[in-house]
Amino acid sequence: MYDSVFHKQKQFFQTHSTLPSDVRIMALKQLKDAIKLYEDDIMTAMREDYNKNESDAFLTEVGIVYSEINFHIKNLKEWAAPVKVKTPATHFGSSSKIYKEPFGVTLIISPWNYPFNLAMAPLVGALSAGNTAILKPSEHTPNVSAVISNLIGHAFPEKYVTTIEGGIETNQQLLELPFDYIFYTGSSQVGKIVMEAASKHLTPVTLELGGKSPSIVLKDADLKLTAKRIVWGKFMNAGQTCVATDFVYADNIIKDELVGYLKHYTHKFYNKEFEAEEYMQIINDKHFKRVHSYITGDIAYGGRSHKEIRMIEPTIIQDADFSHPSMQEEIFGPVLPVLGFDDLEKAMIDVRDMPDPLALYVFTNNGKAARHVIKNIPFGGGAVNDTMFHLATPHLPFGGRGYSGMGKYHGRYSFDTFTHQKSILHQTTLFDIPLRYPNFRPLQKLLRYIWK
Known part of the structure; x- marks a missing residue:
């Protein structure tokens, strides 16, 4: 049922339109502007869904998202730049770099307890890393979910970011699709279902769960x-x-x-x-x-x-x-x-x-x-x-282990979660060290001695 939306995002991602850092920063600014535009509606929806007052809603839902967006805008270009790392003496003549690339089409399933924050915070990481995203907000907070849908529809075309509302059947149908990354926040029981569904496509996941703290x-x-x-x-x-x-x-x-x-x-x-x-x-x-x-x-x-x-x-x-x-x-x-x-x-x-x-x-x-x-x-x-x-604090990773989840996010860690680190060795063509080749097996004994 949701194949068409998924394929629209897949095709859009493959145009590489989301890759430039300036595009990502613009997307984050668009998200922030849309949140400002809908802030009163968010507060009203919180009150309607479960009587959350405006002060708590701003502190724990909206304000913290503004802070996260600002942090990503400030640091994104540095995070996205290739990183040169050391190369061992055995690789003389070469250099090593880690390139950052987005996964692709991501699915973000958010819970009802902080229905705005826990939808937007992962989205900030997905956009910062250069992905497209499909948001699935909680059906238990219908008013907040409706505002999220309107906000996202105002800020982005469907091929870039979109919201799909619905209940358990919607989740099941979405999880059948071969997403490039899935980010789920919720109960451990449902986390197991998400992980099982993801395994059918070997899709990497982040699971933010809970436990008796x-x-x-x-x-x-x-x-x-x-x-x-x-x-x-x-x-x-x-x-x-x-x-x-x-x-x-x-x-x-x-x-x-x-x-x-x-x-x-x-x-x-x-x-x-x-x-x-x-x-x-x-x-x-x-x-x-x-x-x-x-x-x-x-x-x-x-x-x-x-x-x-x-x-x-x-x-x-x-x-x-x-x-x-x-x-x-x-x-x-x-x-x-x-x-x-x-x-x-x-x-x-x-x-x-x-x-x-x-x-x-x-x-x-x-x-x-x-x-x-x-x-x-x-x-x-x-x-x-x-x-x-x-x-x-955006400087600390947030996430669980074992029954309480896997993976981490917040600040730089959100960017890293939605980013594949591609390792590349740049080899010289000015000379060729012969030790690797079969006719130099006697010299390979020297390597055996060095490595041991």
Whole structure:
């Protein structure tokens, strides 16, 4: 059904029209101008789809995309230039370069939790690298998806960038096409389907998934600041963030005190919003029911909900353990279980026994202890004494490993993700070193000696 759009982009890409750096920069500027034009519509759509307020929408959706575009415009020509690398003495007379080339026609499948940011940020990388792109936004945020379609249609011809809306069947039909690259953000379950479909065409993929990202709090942490930053990162977007703290694992010596601060800041930041029914909604009834089912046990704060508008109060569950319902899968909602440990080494084993999380946060004033945790637990990325802020720097790659995904992006890493690095050896014709040829086998013994 979507073959015609795919082939239009394939033909356009093969004209090499997207290759010049100036064309790529112009495309990024067109995208930025279109976002500015539709910014009010984006904000309205966020409110309509799940009650996201304008301040949060700009901070986490629109503003961060502007920043990403600006960074690419500033650095694109340097990134796209061929890079000369060293050549070994055995290749005397030759030189080595790495050329940068786009993959071709790319597919970007974006999720519902940050429906604008997580569609646009990969697109910036695809355009910066010189690709064409088909965007598939989430059907769960129909108003945002409609704005994205209008915005992209305003900025680009269909043969360069286009948007295709739809549900599961649309995804299935798109995944049957032989794309040159696929970038998927969403659940691990669907990530497996995407990877299986891509394997039929040997299409390379980036999978940005999720997992149970812990905040590990040691006994020497600044508990007040720790709680403040955990609460901010956890309950923003109603907890529907892939790198939000999924559970707190705190030293039992300070756990109760930490819970007190967690309660304080949760009330301070979000009580008025919830009381006024201004807090962000859960995306749909299915997810509301799932997240609400986790509210059981020793509830230290929250627990209320407005079912008719799919709104769950930020909730803290103290004295939870690994058998608690909230610890069986990624929560992806405003419920925060707090677990305690007596021994850090045992706590690290517990976390290692779980699937690799997308993020991990460690809170401590002991740099050696922080490094010990970072080095001994596999995870995608994270922070020391903070949560989520590592996403906001274009100088750090963002991505998971294992169950939490593969590949990386943001800043230079987005350009690299959508770029094939073509290795070329430039050989001289002024002379020819005979060692490689059969009649010089005795001299090849010299190479054997050197290489060994």
